[in-house]
Amino acid sequence: MTQQRPGDQRPGPFWAAARAHALSAATLHGLPAFPLTRSKLPAIATAHREASATCTGQCGKAGHGVHDASADPDQVRALFAAAPWAAGYGIACGRPPHHLFGLDLDRKDGTGGTDGIANFRALAARYDFELPRTATVVTQSGGLHLWLTVQTDMRIPNTASLLAPGVDTRGTGGYLVGPGSLGPKGRYRFAPGSGPRHIASVPTRLLELLLTSQAPERASQTLSPLGSPQRRLDGLVRTVRATRTGRNNCLYWAARRAFAASDIDPEIATADLLAAALETGLPEAEAQRTIASAAKGAARSKETRT
Known part of the structure; x- marks a missing residue:
């Protein structure tokens, strides 16, 4: 990968912490990471201005969003060197060795707010499956990101409120905001007693529901x-x-x-x-x-x- 030069711009105040968390995820746990802005978007500008570009990194440059993600610490360092304004990092889903699948349970307060956590519990009760204990990240808004893994390299869809209101999925080509990242409303963090060492398999019934609904x-x-x-x-x-x-x-x-x-x-x-x-x-x-x-x-x- 060709490293983009950040010029004379100095790293922002949140860059060092984001880089350290991303390197830890990649080095210790084999999770492919790439830098994000505080708005949770890829921090490196697109490598191709053409709207029809289909390159996902074959050109050798950075700037392909989630396709830049790597578990190679040297690659992660190069990506962050090209994005001194980064405030967080993303973790690519669907990649070996974990084939990560994410459940994003959103929680919005106020009148008419959505409680994805409660809706997911109702879904599990309705279709008679239990979610095993797994790595869980508390989001900046009080929602949850549940990390799961699939047993084979199947293509898992990215969806928004398909299974239930406020229940999104992150699969092949998607990413989850990594714990330690800073978003517009606060920092992402592992739930108490949770961590990346134990990522449970997705319940079979949940996978069937998702793929059937697609x-x-x-x-x-x-x-x-x-x-x-x-x-x-x-x-x-x-x-x-x-x-x-x-x-x-x-x-x-x-x-x-x-x-x-x-x-x-x-x-x-x-x-x-x-x-x-x-x-x-x-x-x-x-x-x-x-x-x-x-x-x-x-x-x-x-x-x-x-």
């Missing part, structure tokens, strides 16, 4: 309810389609979920999941073996429970 069929007026067998199968199929690496593992996971459900037709599940796997480029024979193995595993689990 399905193009959502606009149809003839859709069955979100919790119906077909909608749950649709969510599993969409998850398989979204996976770019670890495709076999994802297919096995989705097939086990489908075969374990007593109200999902195994023949329909087999056909739909096989078609989705083939769309990702997985060889047919390999996909068939994986689905058959998942069917046997689900059958053994049912026998054990009985």
Whole structure:
């Protein structure tokens, strides 16, 4: 990466702390970081003025927003040297090794304010899933950023209030404001007793809800309810389609979920999941073996429970 020269401008009053926090995240925890302004936007001006530019860093320059993020401490130092006005840092989601997925639970006070925390709790109760203890950041407005991880390199969407009012998601191509950053209303910080060492896996049901809600069929007026067998199968199929690496593992996971459900037709599940796997480029024979193995595993689990 070509380092941009900051000229004679001296670092701002919050630069050193932001740089130190970003280096800690990158060096100690492998989290890809890049500098942000106090308004929570990328601190380095865009490398391409053309609105149609599709470069995400291949040019070798800084100035590609979240695509600049790196866990290499030398790269992080270079990025901050190019942004002496930085007051915080962002952490890129969807990158190895953590494949970070963020839940942004917003909280707005006043008349008609939104409480994303309460709305998310209601969502979890409605669809019967629990959020495990995980790294949690308290935002400047009193909301929460919950850090989760997905098991494979699937593309997780960035959404705003799709799951519930005030519940946003940060996935592939998105970023979370790192703890220690200074925003317009205050500083981001880890919640008491929380930290980056433990990032829990995203609950399967939550992932299904998110990916199912993103399905193009959502606009149809003839859709069955979100919790119906077909909608749950649709969510599993969409998850398989979204996976770019670890495709076999994802297919096995989705097939086990489908075969374990007593109200999902195994023949329909087999056909739909096989078609989705083939769309990702997985060889047919390999996909068939994986689905058959998942069917046997689900059958053994049912026998054990009985």
